[in-house]
Amino acid sequence: MSSQFRLDRAYKNAKTISFDDSSKFIFFSDCHRGDNSFADDFANNRNIYFHALKHYYTEGFTYCELGDGDELWENLSFETIFRAHKDIYELLQLFHQEDRLNLIWGNHDMVYRDPKYVKKHLSSYFDHKTDTEIPLFPGLTYHEAIVLQHKQTNQEVFLLHGHQADFMNYIGWRVNRFLVRVLWKPLQVVGIADPTSPAKNYKETIRIERRIKKWIANNTNLVTIIGHTHRPRFPEAGELALFNDGSCVHPRSITGIEIENGHITLIKWQIATTEDGTLKIIRVPLEGPQLLTEFITE
Numbered sequence: 001m002s003s004q005f006r007l008d009r010a011y012k013n014a015k016t017i018s019f020d021d022s023s024k025f026i027f028f029s030d031c032h033r034g035d036n037s038f039a040d041d042f043a044n045n046r047n048i049y050f051h052a053l054k055h056y057y058t059e060g061f062t063y064c065e066l067g068d069g070d071e072l073w074e075n076l077s078f079e080t081i082f083r084a085h086k087d088i089y090e091l092l093q094l095f096h097q098e099d100r101l102n103l104i105w106g107n108h109d110m111v112y113r114d115p116k117y118v119k120k121h122l123s124s125y126f127d128h129k130t131d132t133e134i135p136l137f138p139g140l141t142y143h144e145a146i147v148l149q150h151k152q153t154n155q156e157v158f159l160l161h162g163h164q165a166d167f168m169n170y171i172g173w174r175v176n177r178f179l180v181r182v183l184w185k186p187l188q189v190v191g192i193a194d195p196t197s198p199a200k201n202y203k204e205t206i207r208i209e210r211r212i213k214k215w216i217a218n219n220t221n222l223v224t225i226i227g228h229t230h231r232p233r234f235p236e237a238g239e240l241a242l243f244n245d246g247s248c249v250h251p252r253s254i255t256g257i258e259i260e261n262g263h264i265t266l267i268k269w270q271i272a273t274t275e276d277g278t279l280k281i282i283r284v285p286l287e288g289p290q291l292l293t294e295f296i297t298e
């Protein structure tokens with residue numbers, strides 16, 4: 001089975017959401033939310049991420065997470081991650097209650113492919129104070145891919161994690177998960193990087209991008225947004241439309257992609273220092289806003 005076949009299949013089975021120029025979407029991926037230990041790469045950015053998410057909630061955005069939201073290679077259960085970042089899940093719960101939460105699985109949370117697993121672990125949690133089960137994400141469904149379809153122009157935005165073009169992380173994810181658990185997690189604490197991750201391997205990143213670009217070239221008129229490689233990507237208007245929202249585990253910032261007023265923008269949220277010495281979380285546009293229709297090809 002080739003990466004082209006896996007991409008085709010993800011596209012065919014994708015959930016379709018229709019949208020128009022009044023719709024607002026925020027895409028983040030590769031949060032790798034962990035247990036808040038030294039091995040938790042997300043822990044550095046949790047305040048930035050929480051603040052950004054609150055902004056998007058207040059402003060009426062729909063949240064789409066393009067895979068590897070939860071770090072389930074290093075951590076055996078969602079339970080541990082939930083306890084470490086409960087405030088974040090409570091905010092995501094608000095999006096879910098208003099039908100503004102769309103989650104896609106990646107290689108680090110590929111267990112969410114199984115609807116029974118999602119129901120068992122994510123629909124509710126046990127509250128130790130009151131000894132009761134509290135609803136968390138009742139009725140939540142994870143997807144491999146989502147297609148946003150524009151009501152007027154019919155233009156499509158294809159959303160997926162991107163490991164469909166990475167053999168060892170799609171077919172061999174259980175092997176890589178095992179290696180990460182027993183080998184790389186303890187080494188990560190002392191600063192040694194995990195080589196199974198394309199985020200640490202430039203050549204592999206290029207190979208993955210090349211395979212997805214080839215697929216897009218055979219499927220014209222398709223804007224595609226992925227994560228997985230942790231490398232933000234924003235093509236020029238008229239170029240092959242492969243976007244990448246980056247990750248939420250950069251050393252001091254998180255990156256994401258917004259769609260608003262029919263425009264697409266690559267953004268970064270980071271901590272800025274101010275004159276009086278207080279720290280402030282700010283949103284910095286990196287590329288765009290660019291009209292989505294400028295990526296329509298004939």
Ligand SMILES: [Mn+2]
Nearest residue numbers: 068106107228
């Ligand atoms: Mn990934």
